[in-house]
Amino acid sequence: MKIMSRALLGAAFTCAAIAPALPQQSGTVDEGEVKRIIAEHPDYAVWLNDPALAKLTLAGPKMPGSQYNVDDIRRPQPPHVDTGTACAAKPPGDAEVLFDGHDLSKWTGDHFDQWTVHDGVVTTGAKVYNFLKTKQSYGDAQIHVEFREPAQPHPPANPQYHGNSGVFPMGLYEVQILDAEKNDTYPDGMMGSIYSQFPPLVNASRPEGVWQCYDIVFHRPHFDGDKVVSPARMTVMLNGVLVQDNIALIGATVHGKVGVYAPHADALPLALQDHGNPDSHVSFRNVWIRRLVE
Numbered sequence: 001m002k003i004m005s006r007a008l009l010g011a012a013f014t015c016a017a018i019a020p021a022l023p024q025q026s027g028t029v030d031e032g033e034v035k036r037i038i039a040e041h042p043d044y045a046v047w048l049n050d051p052a053l054a055k056l057t058l059a060g061p062k063m064p065g066s067q068y069n070v071d072d073i074r075r076p077q078p079p080h081v082d083t084g085t086a087c088a089a090k091p092p093g094d095a096e097v098l099f100d101g102h103d104l105s106k107w108t109g110d111h112f113d114q115w116t117v118h119d120g121v122v123t124t125g126a127k128v129y130n131f132l133k134t135k136q137s138y139g140d141a142q143i144h145v146e147f148r149e150p151a152q153p154h155p156p157a158n159p160q161y162h163g164n165s166g167v168f169p170m171g172l173y174e175v176q177i178l179d180a181e182k183n184d185t186y187p188d189g190m191m192g193s194i195y196s197q198f199p200p201l202v203n204a205s206r207p208e209g210v211w212q213c214y215d216i217v218f219h220r221p222h223f224d225g226d227k228v229v230s231p232a233r234m235t236v237m238l239n240g241v242l243v244q245d246n247i248a249l250i251g252a253t254v255h256g257k258v259g260v261y262a263p264h265a266d267a268l269p270l271a272l273q274d275h276g277n278p279d280s281h282v283s284f285r286n287v288w289i290r291r292l293v294e
């Protein structure tokens with residue numbers, strides 16, 4: 001239920017939840033429920049009328065420890081908070097600068113030539129899903145990334161196609177980048193979420209065209225053979241606001257599924273996602289990382 005309008009932003013907030021609480025489903029979509037949700041949120045019709053998207057957001061697998069399914073649109077939208085316009089500035093003296101506005105000498109990737117550097121920023125541009133990956137590998141780390149959502153005068157019907165990117169510590173654990181100003185989606189897939197696992201504590205996003213910043217503290221998982229000794233943990237600040245508080249990840253982040261761990265190396269490249277959506281290219285600047293002593 002929408003308890004406050006987005007017109008009242010500022011100190012105010014929105015908290016849209018679809019009430020009443022519903023019995024959980026998995027695998028099938030209840031058409032009556034689709035109609036009921038659309039009646040409450042008419043703007044969801046453009047994508048809930050797509051059977052594949054309805055299935056994704058209403059009939060995913062049950063999320064462990066939650067009353068909701070993975071990628072469930074019935075999960076309440078986190079309240080919005082105003083974060084101004086500033087981002088952190090200069091990298092700390094002991095940071096490894098990964099992108100300073102000049103070149104991509106620290107990076108590689110399967111579609112590397114589709115990432116273009118211009119005017120001090122780097123922008124996604126491929127028509128296929130791909131990653132920009134660091135040449136170096138990292139385990140525990142503090143990561144700073146500044147990014148900008150593209151203007152989308154005519155947003156695509158699928159909210160996941162609106163400025164979708166992501167920061168992937170170890171290339172496996174996604175902190176989502178996605179427009180979250182006029183673009184409701186399943187909360188565990190919105191800006192500030194750990195994708196398909198944990199919604200942000202609040203919606204601390206800024207409008208398209210305004211620079212935003214992620215500060216992430218990442219601790220890698222530890223394995224003993226096939227066994228997980230300790231899970232990956234992440235603390236995430238979006239635009240200076242805590243959105244993920246020392247979260248133990250369920251596994252690698254996977255679209256529409258409960259994440260699982262597969263044993264991997266102690267250090268792997270950091271990755272930035274190009275979701276491959278036309279006319280929806282995300283830009284980056286001032287990317288740096290600090291290795292943490294394990």
Ligand code: MG
Nearest residue numbers: 164165166177
């Ligand atoms: Mg993404």
